Amino acid sequence: MAEFPFSTEEALRSFICRYYQENLSLSAQARYCERRHQGLGRSQCTCYRPEQLRVLPEELLAGACCCGNPLEQAELKAGESVLDLGCGVGLDLLLAAQQVQPGGIVYGLDMNEAALERAEAYRRQLNLDNVRLLRGLIEELPLAEATIDVIISNCAINLVPDKERALREAYRVLKPGGRLAIADTVLEGEPSDLLRREPQAWAACLTGSLSTAIYRKLLAATGFSDITIELAAGDWDWPAFLDEEERQRLQGRWLSALIRARKPAA
Numbered sequence: 001m002a003e004f005p006f007s008t009e010e011a012l013r014s015f016i017c018r019y020y021q022e023n024l025s026l027s028a029q030a031r032y033c034e035r036r037h038q039g040l041g042r043s044q045c046t047c048y049r050p051e052q053l054r055v056l057p058e059e060l061l062a063g064a065c066c067c068g069n070p071l072e073q074a075e076l077k078a079g080e081s082v083l084d085l086g087c088g089v090g091l092d093l094l095l096a097a098q099q100v101q102p103g104g105i106v107y108g109l110d111m112n113e114a115a116l117e118r119a120e121a122y123r124r125q126l127n128l129d130n131v132r133l134l135r136g137l138i139e140e141l142p143l144a145e146a147t148i149d150v151i152i153s154n155c156a157i158n159l160v161p162d163k164e165r166a167l168r169e170a171y172r173v174l175k176p177g178g179r180l181a182i183a184d185t186v187l188e189g190e191p192s193d194l195l196r197r198e199p200q201a202w203a204a205c206l207t208g209s210l211s212t213a214i215y216r217k218l219l220a221a222t223g224f225s226d227i228t229i230e231l232a233a234g235d236w237d238w239p240a241f242l243d244e245e246e247r248q249r250l251q252g253r254w255l256s257a258l259i260r261a262r263k264p265a266a
């Protein structure tokens with residue numbers, strides 16, 4: 001795993017928090033992510049079917065920052081409890097809340113207060129009463145153990161400094177037999193010196209990305225079973241700080257992954 005160009009984990013988290021907070025307030029368009037989908041919009045987002053996105057406010061889509069569609073493989077059912085790690089402005093959170101009705105509940109966790117405020121506004125707009133927003137850290141979940149049926153996450157685990165701790169926490173709060181369905185970026189091979197040095201490379205979901213082999217190893221070491229990882233080419237723009245040489249080096253190595261695993265039944 002790459003070391004980071006920050007003196008402490010807390011410094012890395014603050015940098016990431018500020019980066020996304022600034023992106024959120026950049027414009028009326030609320031561009032949440034430098035590494036956005038090409039105009040992530042109803043007809044253009046390739047991770048979701050257009051009919052899935054039609055139920056969400058247009059403004060939410062402009063503020064989302066996804067790298068896959070964890071709901072495609074989460075197979076949510078009515079009545080289930082779901083936790084969205086790093087929910088941002090609520091893209092998967094609010095779709096999931098509709099899928100687990102009636103009787104289900106969805107928790108959205110993020111460390112970014114501004115994003116949570118937006119998610120709350122969209123929740124009200126959609127009149128969903130089965131959503132709970134939690135401000136906190138993925139590495140320190142404010143939930144009791146064995147309370148969640150399904151954990152989803154979209155493009156957030158790569159930003160967490162201590163992945164082992166994050167996965168241990170996910171395992172703790174899942175019920176026996178509970179599922180993990182994550183979309184995340186992966187980086188095959190070692191990050192270059194430039195990526196190791198550049199703080200923005202962490203915030204842009206690059207340097208903190210695990211390789212598929214390490215992802216699989218960490219999930220297995222945490223106790224997860226039935227691990228599958230599907231790779232797809234990422235359809236995001238290159239971050240501006242990467243020169244042409246670095247882009248060539250990353251071509252085909254910085255990918256979008258759909259990761260599925262299960263906490264064994266007791």
Ligand SMILES: C[S@@+](CC[C@H](N)C(=O)[O-])C[C@H]1O[C@@H](n2cnc3c(N)ncnc32)[C@H](O)[C@@H]1O
Nearest residue numbers: 064065066086087088111112137138154156159
């Ligand atoms: C790339 S954005 C993705 C947002 C959302 N999942 C989406 O698809 O639109 C990553 C989110 O993860 C949150 N995040 C990153 N590290 C975190 C941590 N350690 N604890 C809690 N939230 C974190 C950020 O604040 C940000 O909202």
